[in-house]
Amino acid sequence: MSAFNKLMEFARDTQALGEVAGRLGWDQETVMPEGAGAQRAEEMAAMEKVLHARRNDPRVSDWLAEIDEDALDDVARAQIREIRRARDRADKVPMDLAAELARVTSAAQGAWAEARGNDDFAAFRPVLEDVVRLRREEAAALADGGDLYDALLDDYEPGITGGEIQTLFDAMRPRLVTLRDKALGASHQPEMLVGNWAAKKQMKLSGKLAKTFGYDLTHGRIDKAVHPFSSGSGLDVRITTRTNEADPFNCFYSTIHEVGHACYEQNVDRAYLLTPIGRGASMGVHESQSRIYENQLGRSRAFTGWLFGQMEKRFGKTPASDADAFYGTVNRLQKGYIRTEADEVQYNLHVMLRFDLERRVIGGQLDVADLEAAWNERFAADFGYEVDRASNGVLQDVHWSVGLFGYFPTYALGNVYAGCLHEALRANQPDLDAALSGGNTAPATDWLAENVQKHGALRTPNQTIVAATGRAVSVEPLLAYLEAKFAEIYKL
Known part of the structure; x- marks a missing residue:
């Protein structure tokens, strides 16, 4: 197999695992038992560790280095662009931080829903402070000295500030x-x-x-x-x-x-x-x-x-x-x-x-x-x-x-x-x-x-x-x- 084919085979498995993680999120918002939140948070953290490790796998960099992008068509070059984005992001954000974010934000959904039902922001405040602290830490890792908010915005709308x-x-x-x-x-x-x-x-x-x-x-x-x-x-x-x-x-x-x-x-x-x-x-x-x-x-x-x-x-x-x-x-x-x-x-x-x-x-x-x-x-x-x-x-x-x-x-x-x-x-x-x-x-x-x-x-x-x-x-x-x-x- 060529380096590009190996990379794409690896990327497809990564995307499939991402879809599995997404299905856990769907389940949490629709049919998950009320008392399952703590376990789901651990499951989401475990999935994020797996995904982060794959995005940061040394073989990804090796395959990218072997590929002659000038020989690729537009579709293949776009695939490479997105793989590089994910790899570069994973390189900057420590795995432990990525997993902790997944764990805390999964648990925070239940805390938010309860606080919302009770109209009680004070009860949700400590949870949100943890989320903000972690996201600021992530933004600092991504920004390389630049604007923290722009670093987070790039996750959702690449190319705009x-x-x-x-x-x-x-x-x-x-x-x-x-x-x-x-x-x-x-x-x-x-x-x-x-x-x-x-x-x-x-x-x-x-x-x-x-x-x-x-x-x-x-x-x-x-x-x-x-x-x-x-x-x-x-x-x-x-x-x-x-x-x-x-x-x-x-x-x-x-x-x-x-x-x-x-x-x-x-x-x-x-x-x-x-x-x-x-x-x-x-x-x-x-x-x-x-x-x-x-x-x-x-x-x-x-x-x-x-x-x-x-x-x-x-x-x-x-x-x-x-x-x-x-x-x-x-x-x-x-x-x-x-x-x-x-x-x-x-x-x-x-x-x-x-x-x-x-x-x-x-x-x-x-x-x-x-x-x-x-x-x-x-x-x-x-x-x-x-x-x-x-x-x-x-x-x-x-x-x-x-x-x-x-x-x-x-x-x-x-x-x-x-x-x-x-x-x-x-x-x-x-x-x-x-x-x-x-x-x-x-x-x-x-x-x-x-x-x-x-x-x-x-x-x-x-x-x-x-x-x-x-x-x-x-x-x-x-x-x-x-x-x-x-x-x-x-x-x-």
Whole structure:
């Protein structure tokens, strides 16, 4: 075997073991017995030791040294790029630290869930302090004297810095705030969501929506969890959703969102299965898929017209007087604390809050002890009302408990990318609304599969979006889309 073939055989086994570790995480969030948390933490730590040792195996460096990259095609070079990234990261982070992070963050999920249920940040604070301490230590090892937050951000969105994200956010914030204030102050307000919607019927329609957006249930499944997520790649990609009998949109759009993630993984070229590029290019690109499925497609006037009929058929009633009013209800701006339930206009403001706070925490300018107060102060300043309890504030997201510092900004980046992709999609599919109005998403999802999803991590994140759209990444398409859409809805 050539050095490249040996390296790829080794990499496939490493990827397969990573999928096993991911399945342990899925199990923990869905069906794991309540009392199994301590043992699961040890299992996750053991798996991380195995994975870290493989990424840092001396043979990887030897094989890389033997390979003539100039003789490789683009796919092989991309595989090498990703293997080098993983090897270099493993070289810098000690195995004991990697294992301890896996152990602590696994256990922290249970502590977070309990604290969230009790609205008790003080109970979670010591656990979060341990997570932050370990992540800072990891960041210091990765940064080589550079910015700690940038070192963590690179895990989720390679090639971008916190400063660059700050520039994007600074360009977005004023127009988002202006649009929000105009809409909330408009004389015309869409109808409110009222009623009680049976959870079982929500889940049935949720399954229909998943299939409508192309989710292959022969290689996936839908379960319920406190915090919806997608897990896996290739032939086994699972999602979760949640139900609230007072708000069926929470279930429906959480499902569509996670299906966007899942379809990305399911549609990666099967030739890349269990290889380093056989997954999404980055979390930002991943979010571009979930957000365009959920918002530009799922909340469009055309698609909500179809959904209106589906709700009438399944529930015997609808949340609005007619399809046009239903479109307004689905997209209605309203006060709220929860990021995952936020409308398109305010969602990015939630992300910006988290980005600023976590950047300060990792940089050492904000102590975990002061995080809840800082959150509450910032939320009041940004949204104009006070946080009423910790589960609606600093404890609402699972991310920090599992150590995902640097992850939050990719949600807003995903929206920016989705804006660029939507502009290109509409130019390519001028009759898209005719299909969406009949519940046919294929013209859109097929275009995304062909231009983004099938390529996996073949290209860098920026290259992925530029290749699909033919244009440089910009916040303008997203902001123009939002301003036009909500000006129409609110008759501004």
